[in-house]
Amino acid sequence: MKKKILVLGGGPCGLSAAWELSKYGYDVTVIEKEAKVGGLCITNEYKGYRFDLGGHRFISKNKELVENVCRIMGDELLTSHRKSVILLKGKTFDYPLSARDIFLKMDLWTNVKAFTSYLIAVFTKIVFRKKDMSFEDWIVNRFGLTLYNLFFGPYTEKLWGISPKLISSDWASQRISLLNLKDVLFRLLKLKKGTPRTYAKGYFYPKKGIGQMFDIMSEEITRMGGKIVLNAEVSGINVNNNVVESVCYVQRGVTRSIDCDTIISTIPLSGLVKAFPGRLTENVINHASVLKFRAVRFLNILVDQSDISDNTWMYVSEGKYIMTRIQEPRRRSPFSAPEGKTSVMLEIPCNENDETWSCPEETLLKRCLADLKELGIDIQDKVTGYFTTSVTHGYPVYSLDYSMHRQKLFDFLACYENLITCGRQGTFRYIFMDTAMEMGIAAAQTLMLDNLCKKEDVQSMRSEKELLETSSITA
Numbered sequence: 523m524k525k526k527i528l529v530l531g532g533g534p535c536g537l538s539a540a541w542e543l544s545k546y547g548y549d550v551t552v553i554e555k556e557a558k559v560g561g562l563c564i565t566n567e568y569k570g571y572r573f574d575l576g577g578h579r580f581i582s583k584n585k586e587l588v589e590n591v592c593r594i595m596g597d598e599l600l601t602s603h604r605k606s607v608i609l610l611k612g613k614t615f616d617y618p619l620s621a622r623d624i625f626l627k628m629d630l631w632t633n634v635k636a637f638t639s640y641l642i643a644v645f646t647k648i649v650f651r652k653k654d655m656s657f658e659d660w661i662v663n664r665f666g667l668t669l670y671n672l673f674f675g676p677y678t679e680k681l682w683g684i685s686p687k688l689i690s691s692d693w694a695s696q697r698i699s700l701l702n703l704k705d706v707l708f709r710l711l712k713l714k715k716g717t718p719r720t721y722a723k724g725y726f727y728p729k730k731g732i733g734q735m736f737d738i739m740s741e742e743i744t745r746m747g748g749k750i751v752l753n754a755e756v757s758g759i760n761v762n763n764n765v766v767e768s769v770c771y772v773q774r775g776v777t778r779s780i781d782c783d784t785i786i787s788t789i790p791l792s793g794l795v796k797a798f799p800g801r802l803t804e805n806v807i808n809h810a811s812v813l814k815f816r817a818v819r820f821l822n823i824l825v826d827q828s829d830i831s832d833n834t835w836m837y838v839s840e841g842k843y844i845m846t847r848i849q850e851p852r853r854r855s856p857f858s859a860p861e862g863k864t865s866v867m868l869e870i871p872c873n874e875n876d877e878t879w880s881c882p883e884e885t886l887l888k889r890c891l892a893d894l895k896e897l898g899i900d901i902q903d904k905v906t907g908y909f910t911t912s913v914t915h916g917y918p919v920y921s922l923d924y925s926m927h928r929q930k931l932f933d934f935l936a937c938y939e940n941l942i943t944c945g946r947q948g949t950f951r952y953i954f955m956d957t958a959m960e961m962g963i964a965a966a967q968t969l970m971l972d973n974l975c976k977k978e979d980v981q982s983m984r985s986e987k988e989l990l991e992t993s994s995i996t997a
């Protein structure tokens with residue numbers, strides 16, 4: 523008899539695990555808390571407009587994954603190109619930052635300060651062998667204090683809601699492309715030739731929003747015999763010795779239980795641990811409560827004009843503006859808005875239940891339209907509708923000691939041999955959709971080979987400190 527496998531969470535990771543397992547005829551059931559699958563990769567439709575939860579795009583290094591996605595999507599998958607910029611002090615800078623662009627657009631005094639502080643940073647790093655503990659250290663040690671204060675510090679503080687001194691350097695090493703001042707200097711001195719490192723610009727995007735990818739995947743899962751239970755929130759894990767035997771979930775107010783041989787969990791790590799009530803020590807509860815997520819509110823605005831700009835998204839660095847990014851969904855797919863119209867989506871980071879999270883939609887709209895106007899985007903008279911969406915688990919907050927707390931939770935779960943936790947929430951890692959999908963597939967494969975001792979390999983996939991976008995397969 524085939525094993526009965528439960529997948530907790532129907533986002534990209536959980537669905538990919540179920541997709542792989544159902545291909546091989548396993549008895550697989552996905553338990554998803556929301557009314558539809560997709561997790562952070564859902565697309566919401568409203569009056570003929572489509573909005574993701576934050577702008578998403580699909581890029582991957584994994585040829586097989588890309589081929590499989592292309593196969594199930596067929597003609598529904600577009601190949602798009604991004605153009606993105608940084609808005610700062612009334613000017614528009616290239617993204618990723620380029621030394622040349624900064625040099626041309628900043629005044630002489632700022633350039634002198636930036637270059638001097640860069641030289642000081644290089645000197646101190648070499649002479650004093652300064653270590654990177656925090657995000658701030660990582661940036662200042664590489665770019666100098668002036669560029670940090672202009673581009674990185676205020677943006678990072680707005681995104682995470684805490685001082686960059688309290689954010690682990692891990693986040694920077696995975697996310698920031700080097701502004702290659704050294705490279706530029708070497709080229710000027712003719713000491714280096716060749717093409718500078720660039721970001722991949724091409725990416726895949728479904729016609730009807732990123733959520734379409736996971737709608738199609740879930741149809742394929744059910745066609746192959748897999749089951750997807752929606753509106754079902756996991757509330758308890760039942761164990762016998764060190765074996766998980768069943769899972770409880772609440773569906774429309776009724777608690778139900780479902781037996782299993784193995785579990786692939788993609789729900790938030792702390793939530794999973796807390797679902798083992800009888801076994802928790804105070805210590806474990808403390809570690810779980812330290813791992814926090816940053817929430818995001820999205821303001822989706824319907825605009826009665828054909829275009830806002832040719833940028834896919836614009837970063838807003840300064841702390842005085844409420845949003846971190848301005849997205850124009852039409853730039854990803856023309857099917858994101860009706861013919862001749864466009865839309866704007868603003869990403870507004872916050873904490874669950876804080877002032878921004880609870881702000882009435884109308885008040886938030888007013889504030890955002892005023893911010894947009896100051897930034898040179900005056901759409902006040904063109905708004906034909908708006909609504910907000912939100913996520914509680916937008917970004918895992920990499921506090922300075924997050925990895926120690928996370929490891930304690932992995933240690934707690936290690937004795938349950940028939941359970942693996944993976945995905946963005948399940949490993950508390952800032953990973954992209956393609957890595958989440960790869961993790962789900964790898965978890966399914968290790969399980970099929972009865973090799974759950976390989977859990978760590980799955981959980982640490984793609985943790986190399988390199989920017990994914992530099993060498994990925996795109997359109």
Ligand SMILES: Cc1cc2nc3c(=O)[nH]c(=O)nc-3n(C[C@H](O)[C@H](O)[C@H](O)COP(=O)(O)OP(=O)(O)OC[C@H]3O[C@@H](n4cnc5c(N)ncnc54)[C@H](O)[C@@H]3O)c2cc1C
Binds near residue numbers: 575947
């Ligand atoms: C603003 C923003 C922009 C992004 N842009 C990109 C991008 O351009 N490209 C890219 O590749 N990635 C992007 N990402 C990251 C991408 O969204 C994630 O990597 C991906 O969604 C992770 O998939 P996952 O399945 O691991 O987690 P999730 O998508 O979070 O899915 C977890 C699922 O578990 C469910 N769940 C939680 N608790 C329970 C419970 N108790 N019971 C049952 N179900 C539960 C949730 O409802 C959810 O469906 C972005 C993320 C954000 C926030």
